[in-house]
Amino acid sequence: MAIAEAPSITTAPLDIVELRHKRRDSALAQLIAAAERLGAAREPEVLLAALQHSERLGCCALGRGIAVPHARSLTVRRPVLVLGRSERGIDWGAADGQPVHLVVAVLTPGAASAEAHVERLAVVAHALRLQRTRQRLMEADAPAAAALLAGSPA
Amino acid sequence: MNAAQRVLELCDLDALLELARDPEAQARLQRSGFTLEGLPLLERERAKLGTAIDRRWASQYERSLGRYGRGVTLVRERVCQGCFVTLPTSAAPPPGEAELHLCESCGRLLYWS
Numbered sequence: 001m002a003i004a005e006a007p008s009i010t011t012a013p014l015d016i017v018e019l020r021h022k023r024r025d026s027a028l029a030q031l032i033a034a035a036e037r038l039g040a041a042r043e044p045e046v047l048l049a050a051l052q053h054s055e056r057l058g059c060c061a062l063g064r065g066i067a068v069p070h071a072r073s074l075t076v077r078r079p080v081l082v083l084g085r086s087e088r089g090i091d092w093g094a095a096d097g098q099p100v101h102l103v104v105a106v107l108t109p110g111a112a113s114a115e116a117h118v119e120r121l122a123v124v125a126h127a128l129r130l131q132r133t134r135q136r137l138m139e140a141d142a143p144a145a146a147a148l149l150a151g152s153p154a
Numbered sequence: 155m156n157a158a159q160r161v162l163e164l165c166d167l168d169a170l171l172e173l174a175r176d177p178e179a180q181a182r183l184q185r186s187g188f189t190l191e192g193l194p195l196l197e198r199e200r201a202k203l204g205t206a207i208d209r210r211w212a213s214q215y216e217r218s219l220g221r222y223g224r225g226v227t228l229v230r231e232r233v234c235q236g237c238f239v240t241l242p243t244s245a246a247p248p249p250g251e252a253e254l255h256l257c258e259s260c261g262r263l264l265y266w267s
Contacts, residue, residue: 046159050166057174057196058189068188072173073166074226074265095189110166111228111235114173118182125186 013038013078014146019086019103025052027090028069031082031105040080041107047075051105061094065101066128072117074110079120081106083145085138102137104128104149127151157208158254161215162265164203165226168219171196211254211263218263227257229266236262 015034019027028051035041050071054060061067067090082105089099104124108117127133127149137145155163173179174193183190204212219225227236234241237260247253247266255264 043159043162045155046162046166049155049163050170053167053170053196053199056199057170057192058183060188062187071166072169074162074228075166110169110226114169114176114179118173118179121188122182122186125188 013040014081014083014142014149016140016142016145017082017084019084019090022088022090024055024090024092027084027086027103028052028105031069031084031103034082035076035080035105035107038080040078041073041076043075047071047073047107050075059093059095061092061100062125062128063094063096063098064128064131064134065089065098066134067092067094067100067103068106068121068124068128069103070106070108070117070121072108072110072112072114076107076109079108079112081124081146081149083137083142083149102128102134123151124149157211158265160203160207161211161226161254161263164200164207164215165224167196167200167203168225171200214254214256214263217261222260222262225263226254226265227262229255229264234260234262234264236260236264241266 015038017030017034021027032044032047041047050073051069054070060069084103086101089101092100106120106124133148137148174190215225232241234257239259245255253266255266257264
């Protein structure tokens with residue numbers, strides 16, 4: 001996908017977190033803490049509730065060891081991606097039963113349109129379809145990860 | 155969670171429901187591998203959350219939602235992001251405290267942090 005079609009992905013800051021926990025909600029809390037450190041989010045309790053609501057709408061583990069939790073929330077100050085990596089895997093309740101090793105939290109400000117949020121999700125999900133991209137994300141630094149998630153070669 | 159946080163949670167949930175009910179968004183999400191089978195469950199949660207909020211804020215929220223399509227509007231640099239009127243200095247919450255207010259100009263429910 002062309003970079004021009006996803007400006008919010010390519011311009012959004014990205015942070016990388018090594019996930020320590022095996023439980024989904026603990027991993028979500030770690031991702032939120034990273035977004036807070038970047039100054040991109042506030043009210044962690046409210047943001048956690050928003051991410052949990054998305055999970056209840058439909059499990060955000062897409063299979064093949066990846067999960068894309070997401071929220072369009074008033075607690076998000078600016079668009080941000082947080083990439084979480086887990087060597088041992090997280091039990092996310094994926095339909096294929098596989099533990100999750102790569103998590104990309106897509107956080108969009110509440111004032112953004114639903115269409116813009118869905119576009120960001122589609123770009124990230126599309127990038128994660130390639131096995132090579134998933135493998136490279138396990139070791140990439142932040143700029144390379146941002147490029148890979150935008151669908152460009154790092 | 156305090157009253158302001160509960161209202162924010164409700165607003166975020168309404169944003170998610172808006173997305174989940176939109177046929178185009180549904181189709182796009184499903185093509186990307188997301189599932190949406192929990193919509194009825196979320197609708198029940200929304201009803202429950204609506205009754206758990208302080209009655210005063212709940213009624214202001216519903217009024218803002220009905221009139222403007224969004225239950226809560228942000229304040230940025232003392233400006234209501236709905237009608238763009240500058241709010242009085244005296245309306246600012248104490249530092250570090252997020253608060254709900256009503257915009258005196260347009261009547262929107264405001265989140266000021």
